Amino acid sequence: MELYEMTAYEAATALQKKEVTSLDLTESVLKRISEVEDIIKGFITVFDNEKVLLQAQNIDKLLAEGKEMSPLAGIPMALKDNMCTRGVPTTCASKILKEYRPPYDAHVAEKLQEAGTILVGKANMDEFAMGSSTENSSFYHTRNPWDISRVPGGSSGGSASLVAADEIFFSLGSDTGGSVRQPASLCGVVGLKPTYGLISRYGLIAFASSLDQIGPLTKDVRDCALVLDIIAGNDPRDSTSVPREKEKYAGYLGREVRGFKIGLPREYFEEGIEEPVRKVVMEAMAHCGQLGVEVEEVSMPNTLYALPCYYLVATAEASSNLARYDGIQYGFRAPEEDNLIALYRKTRNQGFGPEVKRRIMLGTYALSSGYYDAYYLKALKVRTLIRQDFERVFQDYDLIVTPTSPTTAFVRGEKINNPLTMYLSDIFTITANLAGVPAISIPCGLAGGLPVGLQVIGRPFDEGRMLQFCFTLEKLLGFKGLKPSIPAKGVLRDAS
Amino acid sequence: MPPEYEVVIGLETHVELLTESKIFCSCPNRFGEAPNTNVCPVCLGLPGSLPVFNKNALELALRAALALNCTISSYSKFDRKNYFYPDLPKAYQISQYDKPLARDGYLDLVKDGRLVRTVRIERLHLEEDAGKLLHSSEEARSYVDYNRCGVPLVEIVTAPDLRSPEEAHLFLELLRKVLLYTGVSDCKMEEGSLRCDANISLRLAGSDTLGRKVEIKNMNSFKAVQRGLEYEVNRQEEILKAGGQVAMETRRWNEERGITVEMRGKEEEHDYRYFPEPDLPPIVLNEDFIGEIRSKLPELPVQRCFRLIEEYGLSPYQAEIITSSKNLADYFEETLEHYPQPQKVTNWLIGDVLGLLNSMGKEINQVTFTPVHLSGLLKLLDTGTLSGRLAKEVLEESFLTGKHPEEVVQEKGLAQISDEQKLLPVIDDVLKENSNAVSDYARGNKKTIGFLVGQVMQRTRGQANPQLVTELLKKQLDRVEYG
Known part of the structure; x- marks a missing residue:
């Protein structure tokens, strides 16, 4: 077994037992990257190998000196390219930020650095996190390691595919409407969107501020808890970050789940879902009986309105968040000397891709005078109703389980020209963002040789018990150990 | 129309x-x-x-x-x-x-x-x-x-x-x-x-x-x-x-x-x-x-202006100037704590003090001349230690140096001379040297006394108490007249 095949926890354990060094682990993933990255294309930037290895050596030195470090010290990882890294390109996969190097580190980047993890590179994504297939990257498409003709999902498609392809032990993504969970589902990895406010957004380049949340993408549930332990916690630089006592999520793993009550919302199993996906999820849930977990059907009637609600709230905020890319202070500027308005127009027209423009226009329209009440304000009201749906179910149930995505990974090009079909890909994930509740996707089986994700949604700040349940279920599912087989470089031409 | x-x-x-x-x-x-x-x-x-x-x-x-x-x-x-x-x-x-x-x-x-x-x-x-x-x-x-x-x-x-x-x-x-x-x-x-x-x-x-x-x-x-x-x-x-x-x-x-x-x-x-x-x-x-925020608010200018009119009998004009800044109004009222004569304090503040501040381009809180200094100065005036003219001189000095008016008076020897024994020799000299004026007075031109007072003031570099000088001069002249 190659070192890169290990989970972060396995690698960290080996490191602590001094069976391997951080240098070994880092060399291993760099080797893996050199083998498969040309096919997967999950990175936008891979840092200079020498520097990365030097970092690993430095951690080895500190560990050898007996310095107290986090459980994941010395473990190589990647960040989605919408998280600021000081002096290092942070592009949001957009032409408009292609040359942009932030002068500061995102909160999560700081936390991971303090923890001694090794940042290897920045992951590909849909431009400004808008999309469900990573086909909206301005640079190139990322491929799904399970079938390179298929998309890895999005928008954190790079982060998910890198973990699935063993190019990295774990990564961070961001989730505005499913952008961590849906690619996790399509790539067969674990992806968590925490409660809104659990992780600081400071340094996360905003798409829709009231929905955005950073989350880990990992090889299994334990790794997810370990990463969450590092990045969760209050940050005074983010006013929406919630001040509360820091929990130890890894401490929940292995605890008894008997007596948990789970609701299966009818609305998530009816329309739009592919039958094989539904079947795999239901089979996974069949294990609950032996765990002593009660499962009942529930109803969340406002789910129906989630998609339109989401596309009004998210685009409205995006239209404002992305207004700053105007060619004045930083980033791409179209050549235009004479006229300010023309400078704005040309810069934004040439700098943004079609999906970003579509959403900016949609959001601008929704906020315009005369339409605000009918669209934006109404969407806010629907958002409240959706939140109430969750509150009601959570009065009686500990967790909600749904499929993560209505389909398995789809073929590249299949949906890119039909935005509405593409938007439906997030239909089961956006409600958690609208309600601000935590949700996790774990792989629960294969359908047609492709991974299927099972989504577990919890009460606000109940990540601990969600992980507790997922950790137990994961053991019974038998997905663990399944790995995609990535074709050799030679086949690339035929496949693409 | x-x-x-x-x-x-x-x-x-x-x-x-x-x-x-x-x-x-x-x-x-x-x-x-x-x-x-x-x-x-x-x-x-x-x-x-x-x-x-x-x-x-x-x-x-x-x-x-x-x-x-x-x-x-x-x-x-x-x-x-x-x-x-x-x-x-x-x-x-x-x-x-x-x-x-x-x-x-x-x-x-x-x-x-x-x-x-x-x-x-x-x-x-x-x-x-x-x-x-x-x-x-x-x-x-x-x-x-x-x-x-x-x-x-x-x-x-x-x-x-x-x-x-x-x-x-x-x-x-x-x-x-x-x-x-x-x-x-x-x-x-x-x-x-x-x-x-x-x-x-x-x-x-x-x-x-x-x-x-x-x-x-x-x-x-x-x-x-x-x-x-x-x-x-x-x-x-x-x-x-x-x-x-x-x-x-x-x-x-x-x-x-x-x-x-x-x-x-x-x-x-x-x-x-x-x-x-x-x-x-x-x-x-x-x-x-x-x-809590409300309780920390100071008295506002309009209210304070009305109160100064009512409480201290200032004219609206005076009150408006005194309340033109909070610092000045605070200064005014603090001075009154040491020297409770509103009109005198007002006149000095509005006149000489503001004049000096303007010429220095400063605000009242930017100088070391405190309400204690001003009240001290006014007390020196009251006791007759300083004449009005000397007081202005002391004020300026005190403003520039931050020294207390009494200190200025002592250092510069600026105190008003109200000691008859010190004044009489000077008066005698003046009378001797201005016999014309003395005879004018004797002839009934009483105004001449002003000239003679001026002469005494000059010789004492302005420190003589002018009221006392006038009194003593009259006494001497009358003695000349009748004696």
């Missing part, structure tokens, strides 16, 4: 708050730094940065709101005002739209101790300032200085209650005084820490509907506000008298030419697409907190 028009004016004032740091980041709130040196990712609006609300800005805004008799909203929130301009790095300004911090206040316009008008304050809200564009005429290009980005502002909007350009001027003066008293702002129009736009319309006298209004911008002093409005009154009156209609538009005051010029018409107005700022929680205030 030609129609009579009534002028209707409302003001929108932007006031920079005197906080240590900016409203949403920890950059210092300072004026006059080299361009783009007082900035950080947050006030530059860099991707990924987030605002954190400065509680000190809230406190100052609340002080202003309470001083303007506003109702404080227990729930208010920030909104984004979206528009593109190079001095606005996020392309939106964090402001407050439909739920401002405070509403429904008023400011009493008082002049010469008389209430001229009560001007309603419609709203007061918090927002961040934008940067500044610097235009280079030589290069035909513009530069942006982001230093001012994120400086905390309150916008204060009046109802259309002002009825003349003079009233607008008076309103701004009084508003400035209130904000200075409460420590909300330094209100320096020349540094842009107080800025004012005006809405003005005319209507037929007696009408209660509003006319078509024009907004005027770029008036950079109180005087400019009055002049701009005066120009606009005339311009609109001419249009209306000629049977025309005033265009709803924004006009810019041109200081050099003394006119307003069209900036943009109504149809070019922005749709700011306001929506709630998702990066900041709403501002929720309870009564206790508001009460």
Whole structure:
């Protein structure tokens, strides 16, 4: 077994037992990257190998000196390219930020650095996190390691595919409407969107501020808890970050789940879902009986309105968040000397891709005078109703389980020209963002040789018990150990 | 008979708050730094940065709101005002739209101790300032200085209650005084820490509907506000008298030419697409907190002015000058604690003390001449140690050196000579040397005594007690006359 095949926890354990060094682990993933990255294309930037290895050596030195470090010290990882890294390109996969190097580190980047993890590179994504297939990257498409003709999902498609392809032990993504969970589902990895406010957004380049949340993408549930332990916690630089006592999520793993009550919302199993996906999820849930977990059907009637609600709230905020890319202070500027308005127009027209423009226009329209009440304000009201749906179910149930995505990974090009079909890909994930509740996707089986994700949604700040349940279920599912087989470089031409 | 028009004016004032740091980041709130040196990712609006609300800005805004008799909203929130301009790095300004911090206040316009008008304050809200564009005429290009980005502002909007350009001027003066008293702002129009736009319309006298209004911008002093409005009154009156209609538009005051010029018409107005700022929680205030801020408010200028008139018998004119700044009024009342004679203190403060301050270009709190010094000086006058003229000399010296008046008197030997034994020899000398004057006096020209007193004063370098000298001289002269 190659070192890169290990989970972060396995690698960290080996490191602590001094069976391997951080240098070994880092060399291993760099080797893996050199083998498969040309096919997967999950990175936008891979840092200079020498520097990365030097970092690993430095951690080895500190560990050898007996310095107290986090459980994941010395473990190589990647960040989605919408998280600021000081002096290092942070592009949001957009032409408009292609040359942009932030002068500061995102909160999560700081936390991971303090923890001694090794940042290897920045992951590909849909431009400004808008999309469900990573086909909206301005640079190139990322491929799904399970079938390179298929998309890895999005928008954190790079982060998910890198973990699935063993190019990295774990990564961070961001989730505005499913952008961590849906690619996790399509790539067969674990992806968590925490409660809104659990992780600081400071340094996360905003798409829709009231929905955005950073989350880990990992090889299994334990790794997810370990990463969450590092990045969760209050940050005074983010006013929406919630001040509360820091929990130890890894401490929940292995605890008894008997007596948990789970609701299966009818609305998530009816329309739009592919039958094989539904079947795999239901089979996974069949294990609950032996765990002593009660499962009942529930109803969340406002789910129906989630998609339109989401596309009004998210685009409205995006239209404002992305207004700053105007060619004045930083980033791409179209050549235009004479006229300010023309400078704005040309810069934004040439700098943004079609999906970003579509959403900016949609959001601008929704906020315009005369339409605000009918669209934006109404969407806010629907958002409240959706939140109430969750509150009601959570009065009686500990967790909600749904499929993560209505389909398995789809073929590249299949949906890119039909935005509405593409938007439906997030239909089961956006409600958690609208309600601000935590949700996790774990792989629960294969359908047609492709991974299927099972989504577990919890009460606000109940990540601990969600992980507790997922950790137990994961053991019974038998997905663990399944790995995609990535074709050799030679086949690339035929496949693409 | 030609129609009579009534002028209707409302003001929108932007006031920079005197906080240590900016409203949403920890950059210092300072004026006059080299361009783009007082900035950080947050006030530059860099991707990924987030605002954190400065509680000190809230406190100052609340002080202003309470001083303007506003109702404080227990729930208010920030909104984004979206528009593109190079001095606005996020392309939106964090402001407050439909739920401002405070509403429904008023400011009493008082002049010469008389209430001229009560001007309603419609709203007061918090927002961040934008940067500044610097235009280079030589290069035909513009530069942006982001230093001012994120400086905390309150916008204060009046109802259309002002009825003349003079009233607008008076309103701004009084508003400035209130904000200075409460420590909300330094209100320096020349540094842009107080800025004012005006809405003005005319209507037929007696009408209660509003006319078509024009907004005027770029008036950079109180005087400019009055002049701009005066120009606009005339311009609109001419249009209306000629049977025309005033265009709803924004006009810019041109200081050099003394006119307003069209900036943009109504149809070019922005749709700011306001929506709630998702990066900041709403501002929720309870009564206790508001009460705490209220309890820390000082007595406001108008109230204090009336109280000084009532309590100390000052004239409205005197009271207005004394209350022109909180420091001066504090100084006045503190002096009275040591020396409870309001008229004397007032006369010295308004006369010599303010005169010296003006010539030094300083404020009363910037000199070492304290109320203890002033009361000490006045006591020296009362005891006859100093004459009025000497007192002025001592005042100046004490002002410059910070020494107590008594110390100055001792050091310089400036004390008034009231000792007969010291004065008599001088008087004898003067009488001997001015026999002509003495005989004039004897012949009944009593006025000559003034000349002789002057001679004594000269010989004592002004230190002789003039009353005593006069008395002694009379005694001597009468003795000559009858003896």
